[in-house]
Amino acid sequence: MEQFLTFGIVGLSTAAIYAVIGSGLVLTYVTTGVFNFAHGAAGMLAAFCYWQFTVGWGWPVPVALAVVLLVIAPGFGLVVERVLMRPVQRLGEAERLVMTVALLSGAIAAARWIWDPDVPRPLSVFLADKKPFHLGPATITWHQAITMTVAVAVAAGLWFLLNRTRTGAEMRATVDDRALVRLTGADPVRAGRVAWILGTQLAAIGGILIAPTVALDASQLSLLIVSAYTAAVFGRLRSLPLTFAGAIVVGCLESYLTGYLPQNQYLPGLRLAAPALLLFLALLLFRHPRLRGRDRRLVQVPAPSLRGTAVFAASTVLFGVVLATVLDEADLVTYGPIFSLGIVALSYVPLAGYAGQISLCQLSMAGIGAVVWGHLGAHGELWALLAAVAVSGAAGALIAVPALRFSGVYLALGTAAFAVILDRWIFTLPSFHLFGVRVSLFDQGSVEMTGPNLFGLHLDSTAELTVLAAVFLGLASLSVAWLRRGGFGRRLIALRDSEAAYATLGGNLLVTKVLVFALSAGIAGLGGALYGMQQRTITAEQFNLVAGLPIFLVAVIGGLGAVGNGLFAGTAYLGPNILIGVASWTQNIVTVLPALAGMGLGHSPEGIVARFRREWEPLGRDLIALPALLGLLALGWVLRLTDAINGWTFLIGSLVAAFALRAWAAAREAPRTEPDVPVEWWGVRRPWRPEDGEVLVRATAGS
Structure with missing residues (x-):
């Protein structure tokens, strides 16, 4: 007593x-x-x-x-x-x-x-x-x-x-x-x-x-x-x-x-x-009261064209090949996960961008995929990658069933609780037997990872795994774009707009939520498996709730409805590490950057990817600037492969050339298009300017 x-x-x-x-x-x-x-x-x-x-x-x-x-x-x-x-x-x-x-x-x-x-x-x-x-x-x-x-x-x-x-x-x-x-x-x-x-x-x-x-x-x-x-x-x-x-x-x-x-x-x-x-x-x-402040500004999620997405996917693979050939081993260890973590970030697009379901446990799903690959793919068996996707998808479906009762903040709380349960208990369990099958997770330590066998070749070098992750990111981007254009994608958009209206019109909330949670968790599990291959060794701490918050923030900053968000999020998350290579004292600044960006751009629901696309479209349409950029990139790549220049010189020079040619292409296009925009289309077909308001006031006052 x-x-x-x-x-x-x-x-x-x-x-x-x-x-x-x-x-x-x-x-x-x-x-x-x-x-x-x-x-x-x-x-x-x-x-x-x-x-x-x-x-x-x-x-x-x-x-x-x-x-x-x-x-x-x-x-x-x-x-x-x-x-x-x-x-x-x-x-x-x-x-x-x-x-x-x-x-x-x-x-x-x-x-x-x-x-x-x-x-x-x-x-x-x-x-x-x-x-x-x-x-x-x-x-x-x-x-x-x-x-x-x-x-x-x-x-x-x-x-x-x-x-x-x-x-x-x-x-x-x-x-x-x-x-x-x-x-x-x-x-x-x-x-x-x-x-x-x-x-x-x-x-x-x-x-x-x-x-x-x-x-x-x-x-x-x-x-x-x-x-x-x-x-x-x-x-x-x-x-x-x-x-x-x-x-x-x-x-x-x-x-x-x-x-x-x-x-x-x-x-x-x-x-x-x-x-x-x-x-x-x-x-x-508990029966929860109606959430306050549920009014939302629904952001339009346009259906991406398959041709444009195919070009983007090919560019993603080409970017992976370039990184694998111009960076040395140490730099690839740092920047190679751009593509695998980009796949994890891409998993937010169908779930949060299309279906409007908030989840804070996507990196935990990636951890499940990494563990499955580590144990089942210890010898590079390619089927183990499919198993990693399937098991992660099953875990996502498990979340979706109780999530039918959640929405908004409650859904965020539920998925955060699930991530904490995995981090503090499930991932810390030693090996155990379930129905006669030995189940092992992190086994209170770390898990060794290896690359897959593909067409008789064992892909295990950092460069090979970087290209492999880039290929899978390109394929995943194509799949997400195809999903948005299909009937299921339209149902997800309807679900996001109004769950009540979706159910009234005959939609099955349970089946739809289970499918989209399973799909997004499977994508995250694929990214986790590839990330584990690149890291060689993984621990549970790499997949906890706190580690996943910056990836979530970067994905939101990019725009949850954009197919290109995967590549953007991976690049924006790991790209600032360049500062650490230049000055080691910037390491703490780099860790704070995702949070600062989230605070500054959390109220911009359209995201950065859509704005980037608008800004770079003139370069893609210019018949002089685009071939010139491609030629300069090809020349720089050849110089790097022949060791005439180092990798960082090539990357920095490519960025300078790209921004310069983009500005030139925009300047060439502006005089030709802007005078042709009728006044009633200002702010739609071209950006709204501060002086436009004064012009309209003077015009209406004179009439």
Whole structure:
């Protein structure tokens, strides 16, 4: 009994922290309609700042707490609300989600930049020098008592704010109808600002309270928010009392699993994955209210031409051949995965771009494909590549069945929970037997990879595998374009536009979602298998949730509806590594770049690929500039193959020539086409210019 009470006290102490963090998450969501995936990252940054002030610089604890909670946390919340979230407040849910995911990824990268992750940073609990006191047979430390007291104070303070103050009334009114609130003289912007400040402060309080009991690690502290996610889902993202109740369930579950879970080699990861499992079950079992802010700006997804896609696919293969022949072995190890990771990014196009289904576990699907190839294709058997695609597709179909109940933020939460379950438990399992078949994943270590046998040849060199990945990326791009042009692609677009209308017109939601999830997971599994071949050895950490966030962000930046997004995402994700080769100190800057780009372009749903295509079309139509560019590229390639120039000289010279000829082609085309555009087509057949508005005003005034 004494042990039971002891674990119960520990569980309640942890639950108090989850309640504080979860209440801040709910407060932000019900006031602004933004589900903040970066909520835990705010608490993580606050914990690191608190360590820096108290341990690193020796400040007194009260001073450090005051600076973190009254200056840094409110300032961070204000900056996030004003600079990042307010510009996308009126956009769709997907754009707001991308912004918070970018903030999460950027906060983790920034923390690793500022505080070396290889240096341990222990943090003492509050009043560590005071003896614990006893409550019956249970022993309670002062830190636990402070934590539970803070949770009670937060609950009382939030009740008073929401029910006894004008600001609280504005915040509660904003939940129902932001437009109606303005008619009453209230200010929903001010209510949102207060919510972001308070939410960030509550995240900071939770981060500081939990940091002494766990390792001060950027990823671990940020992903502790999964437990707060679960508490918030218990509260249906709007009820603070139910959120506190959910926190108690999660905290006590974790504590009792620690104390009573049988000790064997298969279950340690279950305790770490328990909050994610509970989150997934809560999403399945609870009936969720209608999501706020579901208004979306649906981006048109034009059907790509098969001829243009074929040219693009051939160019992708040619690009792979060029890289394989102009770069040395060391550079190919760095830049060769452009094509395999590009396939993983391409898997977002049918799933998110066509069907409108948000998934944060695509890199986990790639990990499944890599593991299957590593074990079944140990001797290069080509059929094992098909098995990797099939098993990954089956895992994607498994996600799709419960995902029928999810949408929007709930779907993102469910797929994130699935990725955490794989990362913390499934991928850590040792070998086991299932129906008499030995199943082995990462086997608590790494998996050796090799290339395939193709037409009697064993492809195992870095250059050969780079070309192979480029070929598969070209074929996958062609397949995705063919899918969009077919009947199934049109059904996916209809599903994205309105699930209710799709079902009303006779569409089968379950079958369609299972097929598109399986298809996208199979594509990701193919990319994971090829990536593993190029890496030679893989570990589970390469396929976790945090590692997949930058790829998701780069794919969104490129444009989720563009077939060329695969090549763009792979190039944009790995291309900045050139800076590291020039100056090693830029490594941390490179890790932050995807997050910065996501923050800057998350509100541009059309993506960069479509804009690139418009900008480069004049070069493709110019009968002089295009042959000249191809001739220069061929000449440079010959010079590189004869060692007259090195690989980087060829690549940089090719880029300079391409941009120069593109500008020349655009200048040649502009005088011929722009005067022929009627005024009613300005902004459609040619870009809208600031001076066009004045021209129209003068023209209408004169008439």
